[in-house]
Amino acid sequence: MIPETLLQRIRAVYPEHAAKIEAGLQVRRFVTLRVNRLKLSAAEFAATLTQRRISFERIAYDADAFLLHGVREDAVMGMPEYADGALYLQSLSSMLPPLFLAPQMGENILDMTAAPGSKTTQLYALSLGKALITACERDAGRFERLQYNLEKQGATRVNALRTDALQLSDFLRFDKILLDAPCTGTGTIEEGSRVRFSEEYLAKCVKLQKKLIEKALRLLKGGGSLVYSTCSILPEENEEVVRYAEKLGGKIVPVTAPAGVPQLPAMDGTICVCPNECYEGFFLAKLTK
Numbered sequence: 001m002i003p004e005t006l007l008q009r010i011r012a013v014y015p016e017h018a019a020k021i022e023a024g025l026q027v028r029r030f031v032t033l034r035v036n037r038l039k040l041s042a043a044e045f046a047a048t049l050t051q052r053r054i055s056f057e058r059i060a061y062d063a064d065a066f067l068l069h070g071v072r073e074d075a076v077m078g079m080p081e082y083a084d085g086a087l088y089l090q091s092l093s094s095m096l097p098p099l100f101l102a103p104q105m106g107e108n109i110l111d112m113t114a115a116p117g118s119k120t121t122q123l124y125a126l127s128l129g130k131a132l133i134t135a136c137e138r139d140a141g142r143f144e145r146l147q148y149n150l151e152k153q154g155a156t157r158v159n160a161l162r163t164d165a166l167q168l169s170d171f172l173r174f175d176k177i178l179l180d181a182p183c184t185g186t187g188t189i190e191e192g193s194r195v196r197f198s199e200e201y202l203a204k205c206v207k208l209q210k211k212l213i214e215k216a217l218r219l220l221k222g223g224g225s226l227v228y229s230t231c232s233i234l235p236e237e238n239e240e241v242v243r244y245a246e247k248l249g250g251k252i253v254p255v256t257a258p259a260g261v262p263q264l265p266a267m268d269g270t271i272c273v274c275p276n277e278c279y280e281g282f283f284l285a286k287l288t289k
Contacts, residue, residue, distance in 0.1 A: 001195070002022065002026070003195055003197045005197065005198070005199070006195070007022065009234065010022065014233075014264060014265070017264055017265070020274060021281070023276075024262075024276040024277070024281070025190065025275050025281070026189075026190070027191055028190055028191040028277075029091070029277055029279075029280070030068065030069065030277060031068045031071055031072060031073055032065065032067050032068070032089075032090065032092050033066050033068070033076060033088060033089050033090060034064045034090050034095060034122060034125075035064045035086065035087060036086050036087065036088060036125055037063075037064055037126075038124075038129060038153070038154050039084060039085060039153075039154060040087075042063055045081065045086075045087075048081070054070070054071060055068070055069035056068050056069065060259065061259065061261075062258075064095075064125070067092070073089055077089075088118065088122075091188075091280045092279050093231065093273050093281070094231070094282070095122060096258075096261075096271070096273075096282065097180055098119050098122040098126055098178070100227050101123065102225075103123045103124075103126050103127040103131040103133075104127060105127060105128070106132070107127070107131045108134075108173070108176075109123060109127075109131050109133045109174060109176045110133075110134050110136070110165070110174040110219060111123065111133060111134070111135040111180075112177065112179045112180075112181075112212060112215075112216060113136065113137065113165065113179070114135035114136055114146055114160070115139065115142035116145040116146055117145070117150055120133065120135045120146070124157075125155075129155070129156075132159075133155075133157070133158045133159065134158075135150070135158050136161050136163055136165040136168070137160070138162070138164040138165075143162040146160055147160055165212065165215060166212065170218050170219070172219055173219060173220070174219055174220060174221060175224050176224055176227075177219060177220050177226045177227070178226075179212055179216045179227070179228045180229045180230070181205075181213070181228065181229070181230050182209070183205050183209070183231060183232040183237050184196075184201060184202055184205050184234065184237065185231050185232065186234055187230075187231045187232055187233045187273070187275055187281020187282050187283075188280045188281070190280075202236060206236050206237055210241055213226075213228055213241055213242075213245045213250075214248055216228075217248050217249060217250050220289055222289060224288060225253065226250070226286070226287045226289075227285070227286050228241065228245070228284070228286075229282065229283060229284045230283045233264060233272060233274075233275070233281040233282075237283070238266070238272065238283035238285075239267045239270070242285045242287070243267075249289050250287040250288070250289055251287060251288050251289060252268075252270070252285065252286070252287055253269070253287060254268070254269030255284065255286050256271075257273070261273055262274040262275075262276050262278075269286075270283065270284065270285040271284045271285075
């Protein structure tokens with residue numbers, strides 16, 4: 001059940017879209033996954049699904065993404081391809097930030113809050129293992145999960161650091177930075193999920209998000225790219241943090257959502273994904289300095 005305080009906030013922020021958002025936070029989403037192109041081609045996996053008589057959809061803007069019909073996550077976890085690290089269960093919304101960061105061979109890339117490794121391994125695969133990726137995670141348990149996924153996915157050249165990205169030396173510089181910030185997770189609510197939300201928790205998240213994006217701008221090379229994202233639909237965690245970054249010298253690089261991605265109103269040049277049966281609620285902005 002969605003907390004009443006969150007419902008009131010959604011209705012205040014998105015009066016014309018509130019009913020659609022509420023419906024999108026109370027469905028059970030389709031299973032979506034990403035093929036690890038380092039271990040398996042999407043065409044091969046599509047042929048395998050057809051052979052196994054599993055109905056699926058390909059995602060037009062992401063060659064590695066699949067949406068499955070009539071199966072749940074445990075069925076995917078039972079596939080030999082999953083055991084081999086050739087598949088990664090991941091929401092379609094979560095796949096967007098690495099696509100917009102567009103990692104290239106030889107680039108020095110920082111993933112500031114990396115666990116459990118969904119986007120880190122996607123960045124690695126998109127660069128065909130040729131980008132120089134540093135992945136930070138401060139929590140010991142989550143860092144173990146990050147290491148596990150890096151190894152399973154064959155992301156062998158990622159420099160995984162059990163550290164708070166806020167503690168990195170300001171003398172470091174990166175070509176590209178992904179800041180998928182810790183947030184309230186208001187976009188990820190679905191049927192049967194446990195919901196944690198309070199004004200205090202929101203304020204705590206925003207405080208950390210602003211610290212992280214300030215650090216990201218210090219570590220970013222001039223002309224480099226920073227993708228900021230959250231799995232929240234609340235403007236305090238999204239537009240407000242981006243405006244804070246602008247005051248610090250960050251400049252928005254306008255981005256447009258791929259065709260088919262459901263959207264909510266957002267500040268110019270940014271994307272706010274509306275939750276539905278296919279997508280989690282999500283926010284994404286791209287900046288440079």
